[in-house]
Amino acid sequence: MTSALGEPNAVSVTFFLLFIVLSLGITIWAAKRTKTAEHFYAAGRTVTAFQNGLALAGDYMSAASFLGIAGLVALSGFDGLIYSIGWLVGWPIVMFLIAEPLRNLGRYTFADVVAARLRQTPIRIAASIGSLAVIAFYLIAQMVGAGNLIRLLFGLPYEAAVAIVGAVMLAYVLFGGMIATTWVQIVKAVLLLGGASLLAGLVLARFGFNPLALFAQASDLYGASVLSPGRLVTDPIDAVSLGLALMLGTAGLPHILMRFYTVPDARTARTSVGYATAFIGFFYLLTFILGFGAMVLIGRDTIMGIDAGGNMAAPLLAEGVGGTPFLGFISAVAFATILAVVAGLTLSGAATLSHDLWVSVVRGADASQREQLVVARIATVLLAAVSIVLGIAFKGQNVAYMVGLAFAIAASANFPALVLSIFWKGLTTTGAQLSMIVGTVSALALIFLSPTVQIDILQRGDAWFPLRNPGIVTIPLSFAVAIGVSLLRPVASEARRFGELERQLHLGVEHVD
Amino acid sequence: MSKSPLEAVSAARWRIAISLTAVMMAVYFGFVLLVAFNKPLLGTMVTRGLSLGMLLGALVILAAWVLTWIYVRWANTHYDASLEGLRR
Numbered sequence: 142m143t144s145a146l147g148e149p150n151a152v153s154v155t156f157f158l159l160f161i162v163l164s165l166g167i168t169i170w171a172a173k174r175t176k177t178a179e180h181f182y183a184a185g186r187t188v189t190a191f192q193n194g195l196a197l198a199g200d201y202m203s204a205a206s207f208l209g210i211a212g213l214v215a216l217s218g219f220d221g222l223i224y225s226i227g228w229l230v231g232w233p234i235v236m237f238l239i240a241e242p243l244r245n246l247g248r249y250t251f252a253d254v255v256a257a258r259l260r261q262t263p264i265r266i267a268a269s270i271g272s273l274a275v276i277a278f279y280l281i282a283q284m285v286g287a288g289n290l291i292r293l294l295f296g297l298p299y300e301a302a303v304a305i306v307g308a309v310m311l312a313y314v315l316f317g318g319m320i321a322t323t324w325v326q327i328v329k330a331v332l333l334l335g336g337a338s339l340l341a342g343l344v345l346a347r348f349g350f351n352p353l354a355l356f357a358q359a360s361d362l363y364g365a366s367v368l369s370p371g372r373l374v375t376d377p378i379d380a381v382s383l384g385l386a387l388m389l390g391t392a393g394l395p396h397i398l399m400r401f402y403t404v405p406d407a408r409t410a411r412t413s414v415g416y417a418t419a420f421i422g423f424f425y426l427l428t429f430i431l432g433f434g435a436m437v438l439i440g441r442d443t444i445m446g447i448d449a450g451g452n453m454a455a456p457l458l459a460e461g462v463g464g465t466p467f468l469g470f471i472s473a474v475a476f477a478t479i480l481a482v483v484a485g486l487t488l489s490g491a492a493t494l495s496h497d498l499w500v501s502v503v504r505g506a507d508a509s510q511r512e513q514l515v516v517a518r519i520a521t522v523l524l525a526a527v528s529i530v531l532g533i534a535f536k537g538q539n540v541a542y543m544v545g546l547a548f549a550i551a552a553s554a555n556f557p558a559l560v561l562s563i564f565w566k567g568l569t570t571t572g573a574q575l576s577m578i579v580g581t582v583s584a585l586a587l588i589f590l591s592p593t594v595q596i597d598i599l600q601r602g603d604a605w606f607p608l609r610n611p612g613i614v615t616i617p618l619s620f621a622v623a624i625g626v627s628l629l630r631p632v633a634s635e636a637r638r639f640g641e642l643e644r645q646l647h648l649g650v651e652h653v654d
Numbered sequence: 655m656s657k658s659p660l661e662a663v664s665a666a667r668w669r670i671a672i673s674l675t676a677v678m679m680a681v682y683f684g685f686v687l688l689v690a691f692n693k694p695l696l697g698t699m700v701t702r703g704l705s706l707g708m709l710l711g712a713l714v715i716l717a718a719w720v721l722t723w724i725y726v727r728w729a730n731t732h733y734d735a736s737l738e739g740l741r742r
Contacts, residue, residue: 219696222711223689229715230682233722237671237678241729357703368705369697370689377690384686388679411729418722422715564668644660647667647737 145465146447146456147296152469157295160332160477164313167324171317178513181318182249182492188323188403194416197400199326200485201228201391201417202333202424204286204478205544210425211458212451214432215444218359218367221432223374225425227384231391232418239392240414241407242563245649246642249496250489251398251555255562255577258638259570261506265497267577271554272395272497274581275547276490277531279394280483280524282543284532287479293453294472300533306476307529310484314491315521319403322484329474329481334420336474337427340455343462344434352430359433367436379608383545386612390548393555396489407649431455438462450541487524494520542593545610549588553615554580561623563646566639572627580619587611663736670728674721681717685710 175181188196206228214221247253252268284303291302313321348354360368374380391397401410435444435454438461447453456475460468495516500508508516557580558573587606588594595604608614645651657665688696688710696707 219705219707219711222708223686226682226685226711226714230678230718233678233718233725234675236722236725237675353701353703355703356708360703365697365699365705368699368703369707370693374686374689377687380686380690381683384683388682408730408734411726415722415726418718422719426712426715643664644740647660647663648740651741 144443144447144457144460145468146453146460147293150465150469152466153295153472154469156469156473157476160328160473161309163328164309164321164325164477164480167328168313168317168321171313171321171324174320175316175318175514177510178249178496178517180320181514181517182399182488182496183402184319184323186403186405188413190404190409190412191416192323192327193400193404193409193413194420195330196323196326196403197397197413197417198420198424199330199333199481200396200400201421202330202478203283203482203544204290204475205282206425207333207337207428207478208290208452208455208475209450210428211431211435211455212444212448212453214429215435215439215454216441216451217371217373218363218433218436219369220371220373222429223370223380224387225428227387228391229418229422229425231388232414232421234388235392235397236411236414236418238560238563239398240401240410242646243398243559244401244404244407244410245646246563247402249399249402250492251393251395251559252493252497252501255558255573256501257562258635258642259562259568259573262502263570263574265501267574268555268558269493269497271393271550271577271581272493273490274585275393275395275551275555276486276493276524278543278550279396279547280486280490280528281531281535282540282547283479283483283486284528285535285538285540287476287483288532288536290452290475290479293448294456294475299536303529303532306480306483307525307532310480310487311522311525314484314488314525315518318517319488322481322488323400323403325477325484326481329477330420332474333478334424334427336471337424337431337455340459340462340467340471341427341430341434343467344430344438344458347438347462352433355430355433355437359437362437363441376608378613379610382608382610382613384612385616386545386549386552386610388552389556389612389616390550390552393551393559394547395493395551395555396485398559399489399492400485428455431458434458434462483528487521487528490524491517491520494523539598542588542597542609546584546588549584549610549612549615550581552612553584553619554578557616557619557623561620565624565627566636567627567631568623568639569627569630569632569635571630572623572625575626576619576623579622580615583615583618584611587615659736659740663733663740666736667733670725670733674725678718678721681714685714
């Protein structure tokens with residue numbers, strides 16, 4: 142089979158330009174409404190539950206999950222499901238433990254919540270280290286993915302692709318802030334869910350709308366093993382470790398947590414997680430159909446012939462069932478997906494730099510609206526430039542482990558301090574601070590010492606740390622540090638503040654007439 | 655010493671949150687451990703085209719939806735009503 146993939150064709154270029162024009166139109170509209178820091182970081186807190194549900198899904202469904210999981214399923218069958226499920230089960234945890242208290246206790250970042258009753262400076266600095274580490278690794282993975290994908294999809298050079306993603310993303314985050322970012326997320330989520338549904342529908346139409354007929358044919362062609370667990374999960378401890386990081390990391394991702402500040406109250410935050418969980422679960426079920434569809438209708442050899450990692454399975458499938466126009470549409474959707482995720486990450490990085498570090502630490506929370514906006518925009522430009530440079534610097538390198546690393550740091554550095562600050566009155570400043578630092582450093586160190594980096598990347602003979610995923614060590618370690626340090630040196634005034642904030646935790650900031 | 659209304663609401667909220675979290679973790683890690691320790695079992699065919707592993711995987715996704723729905727339902731009725739009581 143010959144494919145039009147990688148050759149710029151009229152349809153793909155048209156969809157691609159339409160999406161850029163649409164997102165810039167949204168930006169111009171949003172720029173007029175972005176007057177204060179509250180608009181820039183939190184879209185004026187006017188986003189509805191349904192809109193935020195879509196935007197959360199848009200922030201979360203990255204190209205790694207759309208193209209990566211469809212490819213993984215196409216090449217290894219059942220094993221792809223293990224990742225999809227891991228990425229979904231974090232959402233109920235966000236719902237039960239985090240969303241509502243976060244909305245009630247904070248303003249722009251998750252550090253607001255941890256710092257609410259503790260000493261500002263040490264908490265903000267430690268939380269920024271964890272946040273920026275998560276954002277940096279996530280951004281590198283997305284930018285390198287963007288460069289490779291756009292090269293494959295549109296035939297553009299890698300560097301040009303990275304620069305375009307960086308520049309378009311910069312334009313709308315810089316001028317449109319959270320309002321533009323939210324609407325681009327919504328457009329992208331609708332396109333992605335719609336495109337994936339249509340594609341899955343076209344696939345299933347060939348099997349009498351019976352997924353089991355599709356799976357049965359896959360097992361006839363490639364053996365029954367494609368329907369059962371294979372070689373992806375070999376070490377049980379590593380499997381649990383990966384599962385922990387995926388599940389708890391979701392509840393520690395700064396760009397996801399930030400979205401809960403865009404809604405008017407905790408009840409809306411709650412409902413929006415409900416929508417997000419439904420959309421994301423539905424999407425992962427679709428990717429499973431797409432993966433098996435590509436396996437059966439396109440064939441493993443063709444998929445691996447274009448990209449050994451299988452990332453082109455979904456676009457090839459689109460071409461197979463819908464011709465070049467559908468390929469063009471799905472390629473543009475994949476581009477929109479990357480762009481939107483990169484924008485969400487950059488905005489949360491800008492909030493960390495400007496709100497947590499500049500306004501709260503350097504200026505002692507005493508900065509005018511104008512200054513806050515200026516600093517946030519400088520931080521945005523800085524982060525966009527850094528992400529373009531890093532994207533180009535990591536060209537051709539294996540960065541697949543970096544998303545896992547970002548989840549491991551989010552689960553080890555951010556999640557324990559955040560959840561303890563909400564639940565446990567005994568948590569002290571030193572406990573939270575050390576927990577966040579130990580979580581970040583231990584996750585980084587153990588990934589560096591793991592087989593992923595030592596054997597796969599540095600080509601050494603063996604690795605000092607046996608597991609590929611450090612979560613099973615670093616998450617309990619971070620909890621232990623927070624609890625141990627707080628118990629050894631309790632601070633009565635901080636425990637008292639917990640009681641004072643308990644009303645706000647449930648009811649939010651109350652307006653007294 | 656009896657609990658204040660706020661403490662009672664708080665305790666109920668965390669009891670639900672912790673229970674649902676525990677159920678979600680048990681379901682998910684149960685699945686992961688089966689994948690890790692009993693691959694042949696998950697490879698058993700339930701019917702043509704459907705292995706036990708795929709069925710259980712789909713059920714984990716379903717469980718995530720159902721648990722989320724249970725929480726939203728509980729919060730919309732009981733939790734919100736108690737919060738309304740606290741505001742007055």
